[in-house]
Ligand SMILES: Nc1ncnc2c1ncn2[C@@H]1O[C@H](COP(=O)(O)OP(=O)(O)OP(=O)(O)O)[C@@H](O)[C@H]1O
């Protein structure tokens with residue numbers, strides 16, 4: 001049975017995000033952290049296979065090589081009908097960006113005549129109108145994303161963000177056309193001329209369903225998780241078995257927050273009022289202090305296992321983050337923080353922590369790699385775009401939260417453990 005969609009996600013929270021939306025539509029989704037071995041055979045039944053990379057901030061050539069390797073694996077091992085490039089609903093990419101090069105390379109290898117881009121996720125306030133990306137009604141570059149530690153977003157026009165990343169022509173389908181329905185979108189796609197990157201305006205979940213219907217046979221797609229969920233809503237699952245999701249019987253949980261988004265700052269502040277917490281000392285991270293991870297792990301394990309999970313965070317508001325970045329350099333600081341989270345996660349796993357609630361895509365990637373997570377299955381969502389996931393081989397549950405997802409009470413909500 002061939003897989004309907006093979007997803008190549010540029011970060012781990014993005015992967016669980018799209019897997020969650022598809023799974024909510026009844027699809028059986030397999031989530032693979034990292035590029036599978038070239039000859040690893042695919043023997044399972046799934047409607048979608050989602051591969052999570054950690055490629056969002058990589059130079060274009062490296063990101064493209066990884067995406068092509070995923071493409072080849074997906075085509076060879078799963079015969080996926082459609083390939084979906086999952087990037088962020090806020091179109092996060094570095095100034096030299098890799099979204100354009102990745103999509104161009106996949107168009108070349110697949111022979112797809114165009115790639116439709118649908119970053120919108122109206123369920124989480126991300127919409128696209130006249131090619132401008134909004135977050136909760138505010139232009140992207142005024143939404144707080146202009147302060148992102150790795151990829152500050154200085155423009156809200158998707159064409160302007162994509163143009164420096166591709167030599168191919170960029171076109172768009174406006175909202176009025178989308179809202180006229182599937183046939184109008186299909187007609188606009190046929191009339192696209194020589195444009196090969198097509199930006200889809202999208203305001204509501206109903207628009208996503210129209211776009212999905214018009215693109216149901218497109219071999220190559222790109223965007224956020226919204227379109228993935230809409231594609232799943234159009235076609236019932238063809239898998240007979242369901243994944244059985246369960247939490248560890250004896251939960252030992254920790255919250256690790258490495259996102260500096262405005263929402264994560266609010267979530268950390270709200271959680272600190274009631275839960276035990278430790279803020280990372282960045283100097284100790286930058287100095288690569290080996291003992292520090294042990295100290296932090298001991299502190300986590302000393303907290304009451306029956307209470308709210310202890311929080312370790314690097315999350316900072318924009319001005320403080322800017323000061324740290326000036327002091328140590330952007331890349332050095334973020335690498336040092338990620339390295340510390342990786343060490344801490346590995347030590348906590350060794351000491352019996354089995355439930356990890358993590359904020360931030362890069363941070364989640366680091367943690368998942370450090371835990372050497374193999375294959376994941378998808379459970380219920382905590383909030384839209386953040387499902388629980390479980391490693392099939394070990395008693396390990398993970399909630400990987402995208403920077404700006406969830407409300408202020410997210411870390412509390414996560415610990416209600418929906419069944
Ligand atoms: N105090 C800090 N000083 C310097 N860098 C930091 C600090 N705190 C976090 N970082 C770095 O900022 C980056 C945050 O990226 P991450 O992807 O984890 O969060 P995010 O971008 O908000 O989430 P998402 O990608 O899911 O939207 C990480 O590389 C992290 O290590």
Ligand SMILES: O=C(O)[C@@H](O)C(=O)CO
Pocket residue numbers: 011013014015017018087088089090121224225361385402403
């Ligand atoms: O699309 C989103 O907003 C998220 O899945 C994400 O990619 C955050 O890193």
